[in-house]
Amino acid sequence: MRYAETGFNLEIDLSRGSIERVETDPRLTPLHLGGQGTAAKILWDRVPPELDPFSPDNLLIFSTGLLHGTPVPGANRTAVNTFSPQTNFYSHSLFGGFFGPELKHAGYDKIIIRGKSSDLVYLWIHDDKVEIRDATHLRGKGAIETGALIKEELKEPEAQVAAIGLAGENRVYMSTIEHSNSSASRGVGVIMGDKKLKAIAVRGTKDINVARPAELFEICDRQYREIYDNPNCGCVFRHEDDESWHINNFAWGNARERRKGMWTQEREAEWAATTRKYTVRWTSCYNCPKDCHISIAYPGRQRYQLKCYSKLTYSMAAYEELDFNYSILGLTQEYGLDGFTTPQLLAFAVELYEAGILTDQDMPGFPATTAERFFWLVEKIARREGIGDVLANGVYWAARQIGKGAEEFDHNTMKKFEQVPLKLSMVNFPYFLMYATGEKMNITQIEGSYPQVPIADREEREEFVAGWEAAPERFKRWFLDWEPREHQSIEASVNIADWNETMHYIDDTIGTCAFLSSFRGQFGGRPPYHIYNLPQFVSCATGMELDDSDLWKIAARNRNLIRALNIRRGLRRSDEKPPEDHWKKRDPEMEQKMLDAYYEFKGWNSEGIPTRKTLEALSLEYVADDFEQRGILPEGEGTPLQEAVQRAGNR
Amino acid sequence: MNDQKVTKNVKEIKVDLDKCIGCRACEIACSAFHSRPRFGATNPARSRIRVVIDELNDVYVPIRAGDYTPAECTGRHKYTINGKEYNECSFCGVSCPSRDYFKEPDSGLPLKCDMCEEDPTLSEPWCVQVCRCDCLTYVEREELVEAEDEPRGEMELGLESLMNKYGVEKVLDAVARVSSKR
Numbered sequence: 001m002r003y004a005e006t007g008f009n010l011e012i013d014l015s016r017g018s019i020e021r022v023e024t025d026p027r028l029t030p031l032h033l034g035g036q037g038t039a040a041k042i043l044w045d046r047v048p049p050e051l052d053p054f055s056p057d058n059l060l061i062f063s064t065g066l067l068h069g070t071p072v073p074g075a076n077r078t079a080v081n082t083f084s085p086q087t088n089f090y091s092h093s094l095f096g097g098f099f100g101p102e103l104k105h106a107g108y109d110k111i112i113i114r115g116k117s118s119d120l121v122y123l124w125i126h127d128d129k130v131e132i133r134d135a136t137h138l139r140g141k142g143a144i145e146t147g148a149l150i151k152e153e154l155k156e157p158e159a160q161v162a163a164i165g166l167a168g169e170n171r172v173y174m175s176t177i178e179h180s181n182s183s184a185s186r187g188v189g190v191i192m193g194d195k196k197l198k199a200i201a202v203r204g205t206k207d208i209n210v211a212r213p214a215e216l217f218e219i220c221d222r223q224y225r226e227i228y229d230n231p232n233c234g235c236v237f238r239h240e241d242d243e244s245w246h247i248n249n250f251a252w253g254n255a256r257e258r259r260k261g262m263w264t265q266e267r268e269a270e271w272a273a274t275t276r277k278y279t280v281r282w283t284s285c286y287n288c289p290k291d292c293h294i295s296i297a298y299p300g301r302q303r304y305q306l307k308c309y310s311k312l313t314y315s316m317a318a319y320e321e322l323d324f325n326y327s328i329l330g331l332t333q334e335y336g337l338d339g340f341t342t343p344q345l346l347a348f349a350v351e352l353y354e355a356g357i358l359t360d361q362d363m364p365g366f367p368a369t370t371a372e373r374f375f376w377l378v379e380k381i382a383r384r385e386g387i388g389d390v391l392a393n394g395v396y397w398a399a400r401q402i403g404k405g406a407e408e409f410d411h412n413t414m415k416k417f418e419q420v421p422l423k424l425s426m427v428n429f430p431y432f433l434m435y436a437t438g439e440k441m442n443i444t445q446i447e448g449s450y451p452q453v454p455i456a457d458r459e460e461r462e463e464f465v466a467g468w469e470a471a472p473e474r475f476k477r478w479f480l481d482w483e484p485r486e487h488q489s490i491e492a493s494v495n496i497a498d499w500n501e502t503m504h505y506i507d508d509t510i511g512t513c514a515f516l517s518s519f520r521g522q523f524g525g526r527p528p529y530h531i532y533n534l535p536q537f538v539s540c541a542t543g544m545e546l547d548d549s550d551l552w553k554i555a556a557r558n559r560n561l562i563r564a565l566n567i568r569r570g571l572r573r574s575d576e577k578p579p580e581d582h583w584k585k586r587d588p589e590m591e592q593k594m595l596d597a598y599y600e601f602k603g604w605n606s607e608g609i610p611t612r613k614t615l616e617a618l619s620l621e622y623v624a625d626d627f628e629q630r631g632i633l634p635e636g637e638g639t640p641l642q643e644a645v646q647r648a649g650n651r
Numbered sequence: 652m653n654d655q656k657v658t659k660n661v662k663e664i665k666v667d668l669d670k671c672i673g674c675r676a677c678e679i680a681c682s683a684f685h686s687r688p689r690f691g692a693t694n695p696a697r698s699r700i701r702v703v704i705d706e707l708n709d710v711y712v713p714i715r716a717g718d719y720t721p722a723e724c725t726g727r728h729k730y731t732i733n734g735k736e737y738n739e740c741s742f743c744g745v746s747c748p749s750r751d752y753f754k755e756p757d758s759g760l761p762l763k764c765d766m767c768e769e770d771p772t773l774s775e776p777w778c779v780q781v782c783r784c785d786c787l788t789y790v791e792r793e794e795l796v797e798a799e800d801e802p803r804g805e806m807e808l809g810l811e812s813l814m815n816k817y818g819v820e821k822v823l824d825a826v827a828r829v830s831s832k833r
């Protein structure tokens with residue numbers, strides 16, 4: 001009997017219109033757990049590195065987490081993985097809500113989509129019954145509206161739907177997949193659109209077996225209550241009117257400047273009143289007591305749900321008041337546009353116009369105010385009309401297509417992907433490493449366990465450390481010794497980067513929400529889930545006996561496999577740098593030392609490529625073989641013979 | 652008939668619709684409590700409480716399973732409350748052919764809320780316990796009722812329907828006849 005997982009994937013070929021239910025290899029679970037981990041294995045095995053992301057053979061994989069459909073609270077993150085046309089690398093996205101657990105109850109761990117349909121279709125999964133259905137009547141429909149229409153036409157109000165909007169249909173690079181109160185961003189909607197898959201609807205009524213049910217239910221019941229009572233988890237801003245954290249620390253416009261003094265009491269009162277006006281209800285995801293999302297009713301717009309900092313991104317990019325953000329979100333969420341990257345793209349276009357690089361010829365009828373310009377641009381981009389066709393490829397590619405110095409305005413991308421608009425003064429080494437080496441393209445998917453800033457007061461610091469159950473001992477030491485305005489040592493920096501990303505790599509396999517786990521240790525240090533209590537949840541659910549070091553090792557295996565996917569597609573050390581102006585004061589020499597140390601710590605060579613020894617220790621020999629065949633690693637590297645030769649050469 | 656008064660324990664679950672966040676923890680807990688072995692599996696499809704959710708119309712209504720009906724209602728109300736429209740079915744706990752709620756997914760047999768009475772040690776039913784945001788709250792109170800208002804057993808219900816159909820005399824005759832043959 002297989003526990004926690006269903007043991008079946010759904011394989012859909014949209015070119016041939018075929019549907020298969022395929023049993024999975026049970027040996028992969030102890031190696032990769034599930035979610036992103038097993039998805040990476042499938043991408044490694046089946047998508048050769050030469051493949052164009054727009055090829056029909058590119059895969060789009062929806063993965064439930066290993067703990068979806070068990071009573072584990074907050075286990076509801078569905079991972080979406082593919083290769084991105086924007087970065088040409090691995091693309092990783094997560095969305096919450098209800099989709100993953102529903103898919104699990106329908107009897108599947110993953111949906112693997114290959115091929116391309118000749119016209120727009122949607123997928124309807126109802127337990128064992130799976131159909132590819134015509135979706136041409138849904139063309140151009142909003143992403144959330146599509147969900148409602150599909151449920152109505154199927155007469156299945158309980159179905160869970162994930163859909164793309166107009167932007168996805170038109171293969172806009174920053175298009176999302178929208179579901180309930182959550183969106184999958186970072187370049188996955190474009191592939192769904194390329195495959196002409198408008199939506200996936202799923203309804204599941206089957207049981208999921210777990211190994212030690214009574215024990216699991218008991219710890220989950222306790223955990224659910226603990227999560228509700230814990231003020232340091234969930235979206236801590238969800239009931240807050242005080243937006244000073246984002247307003248003061250994040251950059252406005254095209255990631256240009258921080259505005260000191262912008263956040264005043266008057267503004268707080270005004271913005272709070274704006275939010276009240278449109279707020280209908282706070283909502284949560286499946287089996288989580290944290291109501292992180294706000295259902296918004298803006299006049300003339302489709303009802304939508306607000307999540308985290310997208311409450312502010314458009315207003316800050318446009319230098320507008322909050323009302324503007326609520327208004328434009330009502331449109332962009334229906335189009336299925338990423339609320340993090342799109343505002344930057346729009347601000348970038350406005351800058352190019354003001355600099356005379358884009359002209360009225362490129363943009364006939366371009367309005368006068370920034371607010372109107374944003375709306376104008378959104379319409380063009382979602383339809384890929386005129387200049388919108390260029391901008392729809394994201395800041396990096398648009399800058400190069402436009403030329404005439406536009407490249408200079410692309411100052412906030414990394415690995416061709418728009419980054420969070422943060423412009424800070426002094427380089428922070430753990431952050432330098434996470435930005436430079438992360439495969440997930442967004443710092444929020446990498447950071448989160450170790451505090452961002454030290455605690456000045458020694459006594460407070462000691463108190464913090466004393467109750468810091470989530471942290472392995474070494475981090476407590478480093479944190480105790482960390483004084484304000486001091487750098488962390490090389491050893492500490494490398495370890496901090498490693499711990500932070502490791503926790504995400506765990507969440508992304510079991511499906512727990514980062515707001516309860518990997519992202520939430522950095523503020524307050526009391527995340528409900530951490531490396532020391534997660535093993536018990538996983539063990540009770542799956543029956544696998546594992547402890548914190550086993551979990552850490554699985555995370556390292558997945559981390560290296562995903563690294564390998566990108567290495568095979570050409571990622572090298574020269575790509576590993578944060579946006580040039582992310583910090584005003586840099587320390588290039590120390591940064592390179594840090595990078596060397598991090599690579600060494602990870603068991604990677606000086607180019608950032610995992611060595612054979614590292615790969616073998618993680619049971620990834622097949623990756624090493626492949627690297628050698630392709631000449632990515634020198635043949636026989638790390639073998640006794642080669643080491644002897646090297647020693648001889650050094651003499 | 653007697654006019655004696657007796658005290659009865661009335662159990663109520665109060666629902667504050669404004670407080671529901673749609674987390675469905677109530678469904679998960681109910682299905683766990685009623686699975687065999689107890690807490691052996693969670694599956695909202697087997698829950699005796701379901702949250703009717705229509706996000707776009709801000710409908711979040713937890714309903715508990717009541718009786719079974721072989722046929723759906725011919726006409727239904729639409730209620731407008733505070734400017735929001737609700738279907739009658741959204742408040743109805745009946746296991747009814749018009750929808751999937753309150754049926755065992757495998758057998759289709761109707762499910763019914765039993766107020767978690769199987770475990771008398773519970774201070775509150777499971778769905779209420781897990782609803783941390785107090786959308787669901789539990790109230791128990793004593794009520795003085797006519798003795799005949801006590802819930803009737805299956806036999807009484809059966810007899811009553813026979814009497815309705817054939818009249819008291821005929822039923823008594825039949826009882827005498829059948830019992831004399833034994």
Ligand code: SF4
Nearest residue numbers: 234285288290292513
């Ligand atoms: S913490 Fe918030 S975002 Fe995460 S599962 Fe809970 S409600 Fe959803």
Ligand code: SF4
Nearest residue numbers: 671672674675677782
């Ligand atoms: S547990 Fe409470 S808040 Fe959550 S869905 Fe059920 S009734 Fe609503």
Ligand code: SF4
Nearest residue numbers: 723724740743745747
């Ligand atoms: S669910 Fe209730 S209200 Fe709706 S048709 Fe059935 S019995 Fe009537």
Ligand code: SF4
Nearest residue numbers: 681764766767776778
């Ligand atoms: S009272 Fe008990 S049986 Fe009834 S719905 Fe709640 S948990 Fe289920």
